[in-house]
Amino acid sequence: MTDEGTPLLELDGVGHRFGAVLALDDVSLTVRAGTTLGVVGESGSGKSTLARVIVGLERPREGVVRLRGQTYPHSARGLRPIRRRIAMIFQDPYDSLDPRFPLRRIIDEPLRAQGLPRHDDRLAELLRSVGMDGAPLDSYPAEYSGGERQRIGIARALASEPELLVCDEPTSALDVSVQAQILNLLLELQRVKGLAYVFVSHDLDVVRRMSDELAVMQAGRIVERGPTAAVCAAPSHAYTRTLMGAAPATHPSLRAGRPPAAVQPSSLSRT
């Protein structure tokens, strides 16, 4: 997990717009190998655009993105070696897997794109590593639940043995009881493979739990950045404080409004 001096990922003054809308404004950040940078923001903050820029799906209008010191080239061909080392996990497990393809074809996609060898053993190993051992390579996404599909998406992301995984709201579309499983899987994979993560989410609690460093985004800018514990203990920017303040209570005694009204015991059991 130690770095050799150069950060794994660097963004320097990155700016981007869609037509007249400013999506990213002077965004600079670094991610060291084996660590997690959490990016938290609400809708319109630009966090999804940031994720896409890092993966190379969007070319920013301003600024520079560097992977291990190497600047992202403009051409698709030039991006190929970079694409091998960065992968993305998407929010909607029902949308991000092509329903017409069997698991084999879905998971070996990065290998195809990179011209790497595709053996069934390798694919089965990938499925094992995400807790889907025994899933037939010839089965289809429709046969699996949301959580299982997300695991398949992670297996796909790991196929080309990337160094950095960009997770764009990976658990937001999942049932609550399944979210923790997927997050634990991501933590385990990070520990075993030394992966770095850029973890993007609107859920401050989840981001805090997953990250070494935290970046808070608002209207395309990073308004606060630093080690997770420091930012959460003493947020310096007003927006960060607003976000934290808006989080719902953990116990009814801590709620914002009036205390819970008494509910007659007899009325509850009268059925």
Place this chain on the structure above:
Amino acid sequence: MSADLVISGLRVGYGDRTVIHDASLVVPAGRTLVLVGESGSGKSTLALAAARLLPPTARVDGAIRLGDVDVTGLTGRALRQARGRLIAYVPQDAMAALNPLHTAGHQIAEVLELAGATRRAAAVGARELLAQVGMPDPEPVARQYPHQLSGGMRQRVMIAIALAAEPEVLIADEPTTALDVTVQAGILALARDLQVRRQTTLVWITHDFGVVAELADAVAVMYGGRIVEHAPVTELFDRPVHPYTRGLIATTRDTREGAPRTPFHAIAGSPPRGAAPPGCPFHPRCGVAMPQCAVELPLPEGVAPGHVAACHRIGAAA
């Protein structure tokens, strides 16, 4: 003077598939019941059943009563008149639930006109309702179309529509799930405010225990088409009984309080898809399941005043 909403032995199915097996609960008048559940729990179906908005192919057994009105038995004119006045419904996806071709103001005013207001009075009333649901500047919002509004604004418009006929009971199905946390905070404040000002009975559906903590007077937890636990909110947080409830609360607490980069408290497995297994619906995922759980369905039992849970471990040695 509002009445309790009483659901007894509710059973809902489509074809040979049963979505709600047997649900019974009471929502005391003027109080907030938060219904917690995930996919396959039947929570949305329960909400639609109470609002009488299930598709005609649904088979509904059991009874839903509001005071002395038999909600499930209403038909024809009586049903139409009850809509919006007795029970109103707010769906999860406000964008899909608003007619794209009409302005927000028109869609709210429509309810008022139905109640007898003139077109002009209804238009004024619509703007008042928008102000009541927290829009600082109702006029431009009223003239806009749904696709021009933000997610939070659309949800407030849906709530305004639901409130327009002054319902006794408001049922909201995960209204804040897709919204930002700051926007959610505003909607929760609105919900609390409604209870205070209008004494509306609220049934609020969510999967987020934070929302439960903020809003509930009582909580009902659903799993696999059944109500597995039901208690006053403080009692539920302090002394949860059902392993599923305990798992969810522990995960929520752990997510908020645990150290960064450490494993989360997790419940194994996935919510059931399709037919539930025999016995307790939760037993395949339960960490403390006993042999009895795979065979026999646990029935709800009282564990404390007002606190009911359906689990074989009640009474068995912990």
Place this chain on the structure above:
Amino acid sequence: MARHLGIRAALGAVTIAGVVVLTFVLMFVVPGDPARGIAGPRADAETLALVRANLHLDGSLATQLWSYMSGIVRGDLGVSYVRREPVTDLLAARLPATAILACAGLALSVVLGSALGVWDGLRPRRSRLLATINVGLLSIPTFSMGFTLLLIFGYKLSLFPITGGTGAANLVLPAVTLALWGVPYYASVVRDGMQEVLAAPYTRTAVGKGLPRRAVITGHVLRNALSPVVTMVGLDFAIYMSGVVFVENVFAWPGIGQLQTQAFGDLDRPVLMGTVVVAAVIVVAANLAADTARMFLDPRTREQPA
């Protein structure tokens, strides 16, 4: 919104120009010598040369194209090789007939088809009878249908004239032929639209308000379900107006379609080009009208996405 339409109009002009150029070039390379066609098979080389010079057929493709395009701008579409009349006059004489047939056929199709679609869409289960009839009618080619109707109702039953003309009696069979294809088409599209809208969450919201069923349908369902019909009508009008060739020929209906067929046989290039120009203009204009109508009806199409 006006700016958007202005851009669409400009693009439309470019489309028309493109169509004209492309067709002109294609016709140029089609084998067949119009000069010979006019002068007769026994004409000698000198006569042919004279004819070519008269009709400006001896210039290069570029020169001929240029003189044609500059002619269009002046409103001059050239002179028919065969009839020695200005093409614009010929077209103008035929246009009303085609317009009447197009409107009649389209009106029948839209009104009857939409009505059937709404009726079928409101039923709990789709009418299998209607579906079968629809598929059957859509499978029969227009000219077969036309000839069959002419044979049965014109010839055998003598209910309608079998010679050409533009009277009301002459209009019935060709309009019905067009409608027999148009009705199932609109009925299917409207039916699907109705089903989709009836299942939509906003319909449930309307029901939840306590609105009576009729108000739900007229206030919420119909407008949403029929909105695609407007775009379809615009496109269909363009197609019908460009001269529904088969139908006009089967029934000897004196419209642009019939003119086009004759000109094709005569290799009468100016007339052929003239019909193409008219068709291009009508298609572009009809599309523009349909777009404007849609913007008017559906607020979501009014704004440019951010």
